[in-house]
Amino acid sequence: xxxxxxxxxxxxxxxxxxxxxxVIKLTALLGLALALLLFFEGVLQNxxxxxxxxxxxxxxxxxxxxxxxxxxxxAYCSFNPVIVEEKVDARVxxxxxxxxxxxxxxxYLLDLLKRQSxxxxxxxxxxxxxxxxxxxxxxxxxxxxxxxxEKIKACLDIFPDPLEAAHMSLRLFRSHNNWKKPSIIKxxxxxxxxxxxxxxxNKGFYTIxxxxxxxxxxxxxxxxxxxxxxxxxxxxxxxxxxxxDLCKERSIRLIVTMAPFNSIYLKKVSYGKIYEKIxxxxxxxxxxxxxxxxxxxxxGLTFDDFEDAxxxxxxxxxxxxxxxxxxxxxxxxxxx
Amino acid sequence: xxxxxxxxxxxxxxxxxxxxxxxFRFRWIFLLGASYFFYMxxxxxxxxxxxxxxxxxxxxxxxxxRTKGGKxxxxxxxxxxxxxxxxxxxxxxxxxxxxxxxxxxxLLGVEYQPVRLxxxxxxxxxxxxxxxxxxxxxxxxxxxxxxxxxGKYALFVSFFPQLVxxxxxRIENLYPQFNKNHxxxxxxMKSGLLMIAQGLVKKVVIADRLAxxxxxxxxxxxxxxxxxxxxxxxxxxxQIYCDFSGYSDIAVGSARILGFELMQNFRRPYLAVxxxxxxxxxxxxxxxxxxxxxxxxxxxxxxxxxxxxMVVFLASGLWHGANLTFIIWGFLNGIYxxxxxxxxxxxxxxxxxxxxxxGSFLHNGIRRIITFxxxxxxxxxFRANSPGDTWLILSKLFVWNASFFENINSAxxxxxxxxxxxxxxxxxxLMVYESIQERLSMGAFVRNKPLVxxxxxxxxxxxxxxxxxIYGDSNGEQFIYFQF
Numbered sequence: 001x002x003x004x005x006x007x008x009x010x011x012x013x014x015x016x017x018x019x020x021x022x023v024i025k026l027t028a029l030l031g032l033a034l035a036l037l038l039f040f041e042g043v044l045q046n047x048x049x050x051x052x053x054x055x056x057x058x059x060x061x062x063x064x065x066x067x068x069x070x071x072x073x074x075a076y077c078s079f080n081p082v083i084v085e086e087k088v089d090a091r092v093x094x095x096x097x098x099x100x101x102x103x104x105x106x107x108y109l110l111d112l113l114k115r116q117s118x119x120x121x122x123x124x125x126x127x128x129x130x131x132x133x134x135x136x137x138x139x140x141x142x143x144x145x146x147x148x149x150e151k152i153k154a155c156l157d158i159f160p161d162p163l164e165a166a167h168m169s170l171r172l173f174r175s176h177n178n179w180k181k182p183s184i185i186k187x188x189x190x191x192x193x194x195x196x197x198x199x200x201x202n203k204g205f206y207t208i209x210x211x212x213x214x215x216x217x218x219x220x221x222x223x224x225x226x227x228x229x230x231x232x233x234x235x236x237x238x239x240x241x242x243x244x245d246l247c248k249e250r251s252i253r254l255i256v257t258m259a260p261f262n263s264i265y266l267k268k269v270s271y272g273k274i275y276e277k278i279x280x281x282x283x284x285x286x287x288x289x290x291x292x293x294x295x296x297x298x299x300g301l302t303f304d305d306f307e308d309a310x311x312x313x314x315x316x317x318x319x320x321x322x323x324x325x326x327x328x329x330x331x332x333x334x335x336x
Numbered sequence: 337x338x339x340x341x342x343x344x345x346x347x348x349x350x351x352x353x354x355x356x357x358x359x360f361r362f363r364w365i366f367l368l369g370a371s372y373f374f375y376m377x378x379x380x381x382x383x384x385x386x387x388x389x390x391x392x393x394x395x396x397x398x399x400x401x402r403t404k405g406g407k408x409x410x411x412x413x414x415x416x417x418x419x420x421x422x423x424x425x426x427x428x429x430x431x432x433x434x435x436x437x438x439x440x441x442x443l444l445g446v447e448y449q450p451v452r453l454x455x456x457x458x459x460x461x462x463x464x465x466x467x468x469x470x471x472x473x474x475x476x477x478x479x480x481x482x483x484x485x486x487g488k489y490a491l492f493v494s495f496f497p498q499l500v501x502x503x504x505x506r507i508e509n510l511y512p513q514f515n516k517n518h519x520x521x522x523x524x525m526k527s528g529l530l531m532i533a534q535g536l537v538k539k540v541v542i543a544d545r546l547a548x549x550x551x552x553x554x555x556x557x558x559x560x561x562x563x564x565x566x567x568x569x570x571x572x573x574x575q576i577y578c579d580f581s582g583y584s585d586i587a588v589g590s591a592r593i594l595g596f597e598l599m600q601n602f603r604r605p606y607l608a609v610x611x612x613x614x615x616x617x618x619x620x621x622x623x624x625x626x627x628x629x630x631x632x633x634x635x636x637x638x639x640x641x642x643x644x645x646m647v648v649f650l651a652s653g654l655w656h657g658a659n660l661t662f663i664i665w666g667f668l669n670g671i672y673x674x675x676x677x678x679x680x681x682x683x684x685x686x687x688x689x690x691x692x693x694x695g696s697f698l699h700n701g702i703r704r705i706i707t708f709x710x711x712x713x714x715x716x717x718f719r720a721n722s723p724g725d726t727w728l729i730l731s732k733l734f735v736w737n738a739s740f741f742e743n744i745n746s747a748x749x750x751x752x753x754x755x756x757x758x759x760x761x762x763x764x765x766l767m768v769y770e771s772i773q774e775r776l777s778m779g780a781f782v783r784n785k786p787l788v789x790x791x792x793x794x795x796x797x798x799x800x801x802x803x804x805x806i807y808g809d810s811n812g813e814q815f816i817y818f819q820f
Contacts, residue, residue, distance in 0.1 A: 022522040025787075032791065033798055040802055166342055173808025180754040 041147050041171060043188050044178040050098050050140040057095050057204065058115070059197050065116045066090035067332065069204070070109060071124025072100040077315040078124070078259035078292075080325040081203035087329025090120075094204030097144070099137025102127040102239040107154040109243060111145070113250060120332065121247055125258040125278055125289075126314075128230040128240075143171040208317040211308045212262070220262065220313050232277040244285045256282050259324065260292040260301060262313040290331065292324060299323045337377050339586040340540050340807065347374065351496075352525075352593055360517045364488050367514075367594075371496040375460070378500070382458035385423060390493045392419050393468040397475040397482040409476065416472040424465045427455050432658030460500035462655060466625055468493050471507045473629050480507050488514045497590040501583050503601040503621035510596070518595025527779065531589030533797045536805070538582030542762045543816075544806035545755060546575040552750030554719050557728045564748065565733050569712050572719050574763050577605065579816045580619070604770040606711075609703040611672040614711060626652055642677065646670040656718070661726055665717040672710055758804055 045051060053076075067090050069079045075096030084092045095112060097104075105127045138158070145151045147170065155165040167173050178184045190196040247254040258278065261271075275291050282289035292299060300323050301309055309320030316324060337343040351370050358366055376383045396416035403409045425433075431452050438450040471492075474480040483489040492511050498504075553560050553568035560568075581602040591598045601621050608614035615623050626648045634644040646667070653666015686692075692699055716733075720726040749756065772778065782793050 019522075026522075029791065029794065032795060036795060036798060037802070040799070044803075163342055167808070172802065176803055176805065176808065179803045180752065 038147055042192050043185055044175045045171060045188050046143060046175045047184050047187055048140050051144045053097055054144045055191055056198055056200050059199050062115050063117050064091060065093040065118050067092040067120040068116065068118040069094040069096060069122045070105060071096045071127050073098055073315060074126040074259040075124035076204055076206045077208060078321050078324050079328060080205040080321050083322055083325035084329040087333045092203065097141065100127055100141055101130055101134060102236050103158050104141040106239045106242045109246060118252060120253045122255045122257055125256050126230060128232060128236045130231050142168050143174065208311040210311055211317060212310050212312060216312060230274050232281065237281060240281060244287060255288045255290065258291045258293060262310045299327050339583060340536060348590055355594055356520045364491055364514050368487060368491045371491065371494040371499060374496040375494060375499060378459040385458055386464055386494060389420050389465060389468050390490045392416055393472045394486055394489050397472050400475050401482040413472055413476045417469060420465050420469050424461055427457055427461060429658045463502050463504055464493055464499060467504050470625055470629060474507060483511060497587040498598055503584060503599050504625050505599060509599055513596045525593050528589040528593035530779065531585050531592060535582040535585030535589060536801050537797060538578035538585065540805035540807055541800055542766065543575045543579035543582060545759050546571040549749045549751050550575055557725050562732050562735060565729050569716055573712050573715050576816055604774055606708055607704060607770060607774055608707050609700050610707055611676050611710060614707055642674045645673050660723050661717045661720055665714050668714045668717065
């Protein structure tokens with residue numbers, strides 16, 4: 001048979017050939033294609049740490065949070081809501097997401113505020129950090145968003161190349177091979193059918209027990225790398241302003257914090273200018289800024305505590321987080 | 337932009353939309369612009385080469401037509417051939433022939449340091465050159481009249497659906513279609529989209545998946561044993577078929593949406609019952625080009641029949657690439673054809689002796705299997721990276737000992753079990769589909785079914801591409817025939 005898909009041998013009936021009927025059929029067919037696309041977008045989604053954490057956060061009941069921490073690992077390693085709640089009469093939750101940058105923080109906050117109405121949002125300032133090695137983190141954060149017009153807008157905003165934005169909007173480009181992983185499909189189906197309502201044990205706080213090993217300490221002492229990634233430029237300031245405006249719109253008190261770093265690490269980077277820049281933009285926006293690197297004495301983080309309070313140069317462990325959380329609780333309990 | 341890319345999808349949608357909203361008299365201009373834009377996305381400056389080829393063949397054909405007999409007519413044709421094939425030679429064959437000449441000179445004791453040109457091969461040069469040159473020859477032989485509208489002739493040479501990998505069109509088929517006022521037709525659009533979907537299934541679901549195993553084995557032949565090459569070669573047979581015919585399907589489908597019918601380039605070649613039959617089904621546009629412009633010109637089957645066949649297949653091998661392996665591949669196919677002709681009386685006698693019914697299911701089945709094996713053997717030369725690799729593969733293929741079946745597992749093939757299973761299932765499904773197509777128009781079959789059934793078929797194809805396609809972060813392959 002020649003030219004098997006040719007139209008030449010087939011003449012449809014007159015009614016079926018009307019333009020309106022064909023347009024309706026085409027629209028319905030596109031709708032079916034979209035439905036299939038959305039179904040597989042959900043069912044084949046990668047189950048990485050970002051997605052898992054975000055799902056647990058989204059599993060919270062509506063309006064269950066009064067004070068919310070957002071940011072990346074610096075947020076969920078530093079602030080223990082259980083300890084903060086000892087000082088304030090409020091429901092506290094840590095909604096930090098791994099590898100999050102300030103542009104994703106803005107869209108993530110938009111998403112969170114659909115289900116929660118906190119009166120205070122505390123944003124960890126390390127989200128200002130950006131570097132070339134962040135791409136996988138970006139991908140994971142973008143892929144944790146369900147397909148929506150907002151996600152398309154976010155991708156168009158964040159990725160200048162429209163084709164890259166289109167590529168990022170659809171996580172199927174990265175996850176379609178998950179048809180080989182039945183456990184992922186099962187997990188996703190359970191989530192979307194409402195059968196997976198797992199939440200956090202510690203209200204979002206990530207517990208790390210270990211301190212810094214001798215090897216880790218020596219590594220930081222010997223390191224010659226002085227790069228410190230928080231970047232205060234036009235791009236990051238744009239998203240900071242969006243977050244500020246969003247909070248003002250919703251009458252939310254916004255506090256910006258910078259979690260403490262290990263002092264050895266701190267000495268290696270030109271931290272002073274970063275602190276000044278963040279302080280300046282917060283002052284301009286009328287937003288409170290707490291830099292914990294200026295408060296070692298107030299926190300009770302003595303020099304001797306450092307190896308025991310930190311898991312690595314940039315993240316506190318449970319003992320360091322306790323000191324920070326107590327301070328934060330005291331701070332929030334005072335009248336503004 | 338690749339046919340299986342998001343960029344092409346956007347380009348095609350825009351091209352179709354603008355084409356049908358434009359008044360008829362402006363459409364050819366738009367298509368010409370869109371075609372050159374499409375080509376320039378590969379490499380902008382090489383569009384000048386295509387333009388040069390267009391101008392030369394356009395002028396030569398008018399001059400050929402206006403000149404009544406004599407040597408001047410032949411001169412214009414030779415001029416057109418020399419310039420166009422000369423450009424092709426420069427970009428594609430210069431280094432190969434120069435280095436081969438240097439090797440031969442060395443055998444004679446003369447040392448010669450060949451000059452090597454660092455020229456990127458323009459995409460589609462073999463295709464559009466042959467299309468343009470074929471037109472000159474058609475005018476010379478009187479098969480066609482010259483086209484006086486330069487713009488529409490330029491569109492014939494550069495028409496984007498078939499520009500970079502065929503089908504190599506004939507002036508009498510494609511050109512008249514530019515003068516027809518095509519109205520947008522939903523059924524034609526549906527048919528075109530189905531062709532594109534068919535092409536995408538072949539390319540992203542089958543060809544690019546099979547490429548993983550083929551590349552693992554053929555790119556490191558020293559690490560593999562006999563049976564690996566059997567599997568890899570069989571997989572390559574389907575990879576190259578699905579890659580090339582998939583491209584052709586997308587080309588035909590894209591053109592059809594716009595209202596143009598391109599020639600069919602493949603007719604289920606692995607259902608061929610002989611090598612001769614295979615070449616009537618595989619890359620039909622190139623085969624018929626060589627038949628009409630080389631084989632018949634040399635005398636066809638009237639004089640030096642077998643020599644003419646060998647010349648055509650050697651030329652076909654060379655057309656595919658400047659490498660000894662392609663020439664050997666072409667030579668082997670020529671030998672197959674010649675042997676087939678010479679042995680035909682013997683096979684007829686054997687059939688009569690054993691009372692084998694010519695055309696019976698079993699008889700055709702055996703012939704198909706033998707034809708497939710012969711074709712696959714030739715593919716070894718086509719795919720191998722070098723003559724050295726070819727000899728290594730052949731030496732391991734014909735060693736019948738325990739090592740032949742060593743290390744047969746998906747990891748050795750560079751694939752996981754799921755992919756290997758899907759690959760095998762897709763090849764089987766493809767052969768079943770094509771066997772049915774041999775007797776029945778699948779398009780008409782689906783179109784005559786109720787709406788729900790049709791939509792289930794469309795949904796199944798969509799899901800097949802969505803789930804099993806090699807795209808996004810899965811690193812799809814370049815179309816194989818782009819390198820020619």
